[in-house]
Amino acid sequence: MTILNVVGARPNFMKVAPLHRALEQHDRFDSKIVHTGQHYDEQMSDVFFNQLELPRPDVYLGVGSGSHAEQTARVMTAFEEVVEDMEPDLVVVVGDVNSTLACALVATKLHVPVAHVEAGLRSGDRRMPEEINRLVTDRIADYLFVTEQSGIDHLRQEGVSDNKIFFVGNLMIDSLVHFREKAADTSIVEDLGVEEGTYALMTMHRPANVDHEEGVRALLRIIEDIAAERSLVFPMHPRTRNRFEEFGLEDELTSVEGLRLLGPLGYLEFLRLMETAAVVVTDSGGIQEETTFLEVPCLTLRDHTERPVTIEAGTNELLPLDPARVVERVREVAPTDPSAEQPRYWDGRTADRIVEVLEAEGHEASVPAS
Structure with a gap:
């Protein structure tokens, strides 16, 4: 099962790194990394790849900066060629950047299933371009991997079927735990x-x-x-x-x-x-x-x-x-020391739960009780 993991901006790297590691531990999955190059600072991209122990990207698109429309269009045009050439079984997009939306659209139109990590997050502010990216990506994705209960609530309110929603936790915390x-x-x-x-x-x-x-x-x-x-x-x-x-x-x-x-x-x-x-x-x-x-x-x-x-x-x-x-x-x-009850599944094992879902592809799944 060939999986394309899309990264575009630096926050994506911290989310893809633990998932790529977990996928690589299973013979069933062939995990590939596609770096759209949305982030302007290639030197910093290199630093993040090295520190997060990620291999060099299998594909680098180098789209660069631009307006939202320009950047999204360039990612779509370049990623379409990648999907047609590599014929993946699944495209994984993370977060809410322009690359997330662009690659989800391309994959969906080419009939490749899409998994969205950090699905269901909503600010309620459509002046934020990230909010538009989240809304559209969640409407077309096949697997919606949720980090917190509010994500489940929003998706259900928007009419998404429970069998597409998976409460798995937070990949950002996986990276934090791993590298702390x-x-x-x-x-x-x-x-x-x-x-x-x-x-x-x-x-x-x-x-x-x-x-x-x-x-x-x-x-x-x-x-x-x-x-x-x-x-x-x-x-x-x-x-x-x-x-x-x-x-x-x-x-x-x-x-x-x-x-x-x-x-x-x-x-x-x-x-x-x-x-x-x-x-x-x-x-x-x-x-x-x-x-x-x-x-x-x-x-x-x-x-x-x-x-x-x-x-x-x-x-x-x-x-x-x-x-x-x-x-x-x-x-x-500043002088306080807040003691927080950790959100559910923020335990460093989110990537393993995502892999379990993908391994059970085709089976009915339910959202754990809130």
Whole structure:
């Protein structure tokens, strides 16, 4: 059974790595990796492949960046040739990036079954392109692998049959569990000269936060005020860095005392920084999940989250891009040590459960009780 695992942007790598390892342990499966090249930074892609112990991609499409329409179209055109040439038995797509939607559409039109990992997640905000990608992919996928109960609830509300839904857990946590000890051996915390359990860690890249000057100025104020009270480590997304330059705020940013401004980091280094931070300020989806497992306070600067289990666990909180409010909450939650009941199946064995489903292909399956 030939399976094409699609990766496009860096978060996909952490999800595909444990699944590829699990598939390779079974003679029945021939697991292939297709890298669409959606992510702009090939050097960072190489770092992630090496750190996550992934083999070099069997296929690299090199589509590059562009508008959503351009990128999706280029992935579809290139991936169609791959599917026609390799004749896979299954295409696995993960997450909610443009490559996810594009490859799911191509496979479906060529009558190849599609499995969607992280199915059913919904923010309720269709202004987010990721939300559109999730909705469409889930409508056409044959296997819907769910990370949390809300995913099951959404899919059922949308009329999806239970025999397509599989509550398996979270592949991101599989990678975290597998590499946690290795991440602890990195020297990133010492190299930055920060003290474990005292500093704040930030990531920020969502268009709603950084694609307009008002948002970037609010972000700068947040950075200044947090860094005035504690060390702040900020691995900066190129999109965000470009906006600071565009709005003429780069010099103000780089002059902030107490700020450790970095480029994109490898997976192991960032995992270490998350685990030893006092608080994480982000607008990322996956980081909300990882901080929940690590029991690190997380402040998510968004109006909605597609991962409500992180809110229910008590480790994550949604906040507006309001400097006074964000800094106040950083001050309040940084000293805390939230003890979270881990979400169901976030145990490092999600990949094995997915393989079990695929091994039982053709048999009726039911969703475990909530």
